[in-house]
Amino acid sequence: MIEASLDxxxxxxxxxxxxxxxxxxxxxxxxxxxxxxHTASFLGGMTxxxxxxxxxxxxxxxxxxxxxxxxxxxxxxxxxxxSAFFLLIICMLAVAVSIYSIGYVTEYYHKKxxxxxxxxxNLFLLSMVLVVTVDNGFAFLIAWELMSLVSFFLVMYEHERxxxxxxxxxxxxxxxxxxxxxxxxxxxxxxxxxxFSFTDFQAMSAQFxxxxxxxxxxxxxxxxxxxxxxxxxxxxLPRAHPAAPSHISAxxxxxxxxxxxxxxxxxxxxxxxxxPVWWGAIVLAAGALSAFIGILFGxxxxxxxxxxxxxxxxxxxxxxxxxxxxxxxxxxQQSLLAALALTAALYHILNHAMFKGTLFMxxxxxxxxxxxxxxxxxxxxxxxxxxxxxxxxxxxxxxSALPPFNGFISxxxxxxxLLHLSFDxxxxxxxxSGGLAAAAxxxxxxxxxxxxxxxxxxxxxxxxxxxxxxxxSEVPASMRAGMAILALFSLVLGVWPGFVLAIxxxxxxxxxxxxxxxxxxxxxxxxxQKTETLFPGIVLxxxxxxxMLGALLLRFWAGKGKVHIDETWNCGTSLESSMQYTGTAYxxxxxxxxxxxxxxxxxxxxxxxxxxxxxxxGYHLYNDHSIEDAAYKxxxxxxxxxxxxxxxxxxxxxxxxxxxMVITLIMALLWIRQV
Amino acid sequence: MALLIGLGLLISTIMLFQIRKxxxxxxxxxxxxxxxxxxxxxxxxxxxISHLLVAAIFTLLVKAILIPAILYYTIWKIDIKREVERxxxxxxxxxIALVLAAAGYYIASNLNLPSAKFGETYLPVSVIMIFLGxxxxxxxxxxxxxxxxxxxxxxxxxxxxxxxxxGMPLVVEFGIFFDVLVSVIVIGILLFRxxxxxxxxxxxxxxxxxx
Numbered sequence: 095m096i097e098a099s100l101d102x103x104x105x106x107x108x109x110x111x112x113x114x115x116x117x118x119x120x121x122x123x124x125x126x127x128x129x130x131x132h133t134a135s136f137l138g139g140m141t142x143x144x145x146x147x148x149x150x151x152x153x154x155x156x157x158x159x160x161x162x163x164x165x166x167x168x169x170x171x172x173x174x175x176x177s178a179f180f181l182l183i184i185c186m187l188a189v190a191v192s193i194y195s196i197g198y199v200t201e202y203y204h205k206k207x208x209x210x211x212x213x214x215x216n217l218f219l220l221s222m223v224l225v226v227t228v229d230n231g232f233a234f235l236i237a238w239e240l241m242s243l244v245s246f247f248l249v250m251y252e253h254e255r256x257x258x259x260x261x262x263x264x265x266x267x268x269x270x271x272x273x274x275x276x277x278x279x280x281x282x283x284x285x286x287x288x289x290f291s292f293t294d295f296q297a298m299s300a301q302f303x304x305x306x307x308x309x310x311x312x313x314x315x316x317x318x319x320x321x322x323x324x325x326x327x328x329x330x331l332p333r334a335h336p337a338a339p340s341h342i343s344a345x346x347x348x349x350x351x352x353x354x355x356x357x358x359x360x361x362x363x364x365x366x367x368x369x370p371v372w373w374g375a376i377v378l379a380a381g382a383l384s385a386f387i388g389i390l391f392g393x394x395x396x397x398x399x400x401x402x403x404x405x406x407x408x409x410x411x412x413x414x415x416x417x418x419x420x421x422x423x424x425x426x427q428q429s430l431l432a433a434l435a436l437t438a439a440l441y442h443i444l445n446h447a448m449f450k451g452t453l454f455m456x457x458x459x460x461x462x463x464x465x466x467x468x469x470x471x472x473x474x475x476x477x478x479x480x481x482x483x484x485x486x487x488x489x490x491x492x493x494s495a496l497p498p499f500n501g502f503i504s505x506x507x508x509x510x511x512l513l514h515l516s517f518d519x520x521x522x523x524x525x526x527s528g529g530l531a532a533a534a535x536x537x538x539x540x541x542x543x544x545x546x547x548x549x550x551x552x553x554x555x556x557x558x559x560x561x562x563x564x565x566x567s568e569v570p571a572s573m574r575a576g577m578a579i580l581a582l583f584s585l586v587l588g589v590w591p592g593f594v595l596a597i598x599x600x601x602x603x604x605x606x607x608x609x610x611x612x613x614x615x616x617x618x619x620x621x622x623q624k625t626e627t628l629f630p631g632i633v634l635x636x637x638x639x640x641x642m643l644g645a646l647l648l649r650f651w652a653g654k655g656k657v658h659i660d661e662t663w664n665c666g667t668s669l670e671s672s673m674q675y676t677g678t679a680y681x682x683x684x685x686x687x688x689x690x691x692x693x694x695x696x697x698x699x700x701x702x703x704x705x706x707x708x709x710x711x712g713y714h715l716y717n718d719h720s721i722e723d724a725a726y727k728x729x730x731x732x733x734x735x736x737x738x739x740x741x742x743x744x745x746x747x748x749x750x751x752x753x754x755m756v757i758t759l760i761m762a763l764l765w766i767r768q769v
Numbered sequence: 770m771a772l773l774i775g776l777g778l779l780i781s782t783i784m785l786f787q788i789r790k791x792x793x794x795x796x797x798x799x800x801x802x803x804x805x806x807x808x809x810x811x812x813x814x815x816x817x818i819s820h821l822l823v824a825a826i827f828t829l830l831v832k833a834i835l836i837p838a839i840l841y842y843t844i845w846k847i848d849i850k851r852e853v854e855r856x857x858x859x860x861x862x863x864x865i866a867l868v869l870a871a872a873g874y875y876i877a878s879n880l881n882l883p884s885a886k887f888g889e890t891y892l893p894v895s896v897i898m899i900f901l902g903x904x905x906x907x908x909x910x911x912x913x914x915x916x917x918x919x920x921x922x923x924x925x926x927x928x929x930x931x932x933x934x935x936g937m938p939l940v941v942e943f944g945i946f947f948d949v950l951v952s953v954i955v956i957g958i959l960l961f962r963x964x965x966x967x968x969x970x971x972x973x974x975x976x977x978x979x980x
Contacts, residue, residue: 756903763876
């Protein structure tokens with residue numbers, strides 16, 4: 095009975111998103127469009143979350159069949175535990191972002207068409223829900239393409255700015271390269287099973303020859319890796335995310351790139367049943383590279399949203415490291431450890447959605463209030479926007495993997511999985527690789543924390559550096575509420591990991607026939623596979639208790655302190671905002687150390703004819719991203735060259751066009767000629 | 770009889786590669802159309818389907834008289850450089866035409882089409898006419914020869930329709946006649962325009978239009 099009603103709840107979700115799309119797109123007044131679109135997406139998100147929780151906690155599968163797209167290919171939905179987990183993330187973000195957007199889109203009133211933006215948001219959510227719930231390869235590809243195109247149009251929302259158009263172009267090219275590979279891998283599955291249905295894929299792929307499995311996996315990895323922004327396929331991420339409106343970038347970064355993880359898990363575990371060890375090694379290496387390079391480039395950025403976008407590449411790298419470790423454990427028959435690694439990856443997927451959603455919305459709030467994303471023009475926002483500052487800081491602490499926030503737990507679980515690679519796999523190469531991967535994750539965390547300090551410190555602390563920052567004021571309540579919801583989840587998931595263990599239990603049961611007990615996430619590799627119990631909620635309470643007690647004791651011992659408020663001593667001159675440490679300066683030392691990778695170089699210019707009495711000295715710092723250039727320039731040059739050669743067939747000569755036609759005709763006739 | 774007509778059609782098509790002045794093509798087209806109308810007559814005689822006769826008469830009127838007349842008038846009116854201009858030399862194009870003819874025979878020899886009882890002889894001929902018509906369009910530089918090639922292709926299609934399918938429904942047949950007539954008139958008008966714009970009928974000059 096519950097199952098039947100869950101079906102209906104899920105149908106309601108789809109209908110609400112669909113209603114929101116069309117109702118918003120046709121409404122003329124911006125206020126009406128805003129209200130309709132975001133109410134629909136809010137309710138859709140709520141009902142979707144209920145469906146997902148019902149499936150995850152109720153240990154059941156929803157199956158729905160809508161209609162036949164063409165003969166034998168039906169649009170059907172199957173929500174198993176894995177689908178439901180991603181559905182839950184999408185819907186949680188949908189709820190928070192809808193509330194946030196009510197305030198955020200007022201920015202565009204009477205400048206842009208709100209109906210299209212709100213309708214696009216609903217369609218985008220709908221397409222993502224479809225991607226994770228459809229039960230058919232063909233429908234999956236359609237949903238995937240829909241998701242890519244809708245997000246492309248949303249990125250291009252402010253298309254009158256040339257930078258946005260360029261970003262959209264890079265995005266649409268990269269995403270289609272990815273789609274080509276995904277399509278190829280699904281077509282390979284189709285060719286050898288004769289069906290597009292996921293159940294047939296699962297049933298028949300066990301008999302596939304090994305080369306075919308490898309081929310399907312590699313193509314899926316490239317395709318989904320492009321969407322996930324894995325280095326070196328990440329180039330669209332730092333361009334598209336800043337160009338999109340902030341609530342859209344929050345959704346893209348928090349949810350859309352996660353659908354790639356869904357696709358990879360679906361193909362590699364569900365269809366192909368895990369693979370040889372080298373699959374895991376590739377995924378792990380790609381993840382480690384992505385995590386390290388992503389955050390290193392992010393550190394160089396002074397644009398908040400670009401930093402967050404690079405950090406998304408980093409976090410997808412961490413997730414891929416978890417998935418890679420899981421593949422390795424699965425290949426070496428360590429099912430409990432595989433479950434641990436998968437839990438770490440899934441946990442980080444959920445966590446990253448929460449804190450990156452908060453951070454992108456926080457960046458959007460800063461943009462809303464100051465109209466600039468460059469932190470070197472900001473400063474002192476904590477006094478003008480206290481709520482935003484606190485919420486941004488919570489997101490930032492979670493991103494830097496600091497307790498008691500959620501990023502800590504999942505990164506710790508990933509660490510443990512990586513260390514288990516060293517300790518529990520007998521091969522000596524893994525002893526080295528596991529340690530190296532853990533070290534990469536460690537330096538990644540350090541850089542992430544550095545990036546957050548840079549961005550929070552420069553944008554929110556000290557004195558305003560420009561009129562933009564001076565005139566800022568706190569954002570509307572709905573925007574703060576949207577951020578607060580996700581920030582609250584960051585805290586809750588950080589102190590209550592049992593909830594995530596409960597909802598990922600079914601996924602692990604299905605894949606590895608084992609599951610983690612409530613405290614298994616606290617395994618420490620050095621202690622073997624014995625249980626070490628620790629409940630972070632209690633630790634937090636204890637720490638808080640000690641702090642309170644300490645404060646009380648101090649007060650009791652020292653009595654009431656004297657507060658003396660005065661100006662900062664500045665050698666007699668008045669304080670200027672230009673005296674402050676800039677964001678560029680903060681990250682400079684790291685970039686100098688890593689200049690081989692980042693291509694950092696400086697240029698000093700003296701603005702005066704007498705070099706010894708300069709009036710002004712200009713100091714310019716450039717980051718060339720040399721490895722991006724090294725990877726992409728030859729490919730682009732080659733493509734252009736090949737295109738020019740191919741273009742020769744289109745020479746404008748009537749006779750040659752006719753010749754192509756007649757040659758084709760003769761070939762076709764020769765081909766059909768029966769011998 | 771069928772063999773003779775097929776041979777005549779083939780020879781007339783090959784003759785299109787032997788011409789020295791472009792105005793010669795009008796006479797050859799007229800001859801081709803007469804042979805076509807003869808084919809339709811023969812098919813009418815063999816099958817007794819009466820509208821084949823109507824098609825034969827119309828072929829005679831439109832394709833044997835009207836269209837060559839319009840083409841000849843156009844050539845006479847433009848009155849410049851009447852000699853043939855090709856991309857290849859005279860002998861090479863003849864050689865390619867023969868290769869295409871052989872290819873056409875090879876392809877059509879084993880297509881196993883239904884109801885080819887009376888028309889077996891014509892099928893390869895029509896395929897060859899389509900190939901050679903296209904080759905005329907490819908080989909010649911003068912825009913008017915593209916029109917001639919088009920009519921040859923159309924004649925080949927007509928032949929296959931008469932010989933294999935015993936004609937199309939009369940309405941369709943009329944439509945096609947009208948189509949061909951209009952297209953020839955349009956070709957004529959366009960040739961005047963092209964000539965006045967480029968001062969030549971050479972299609973190479975039209976490449977400059979490409980953006």
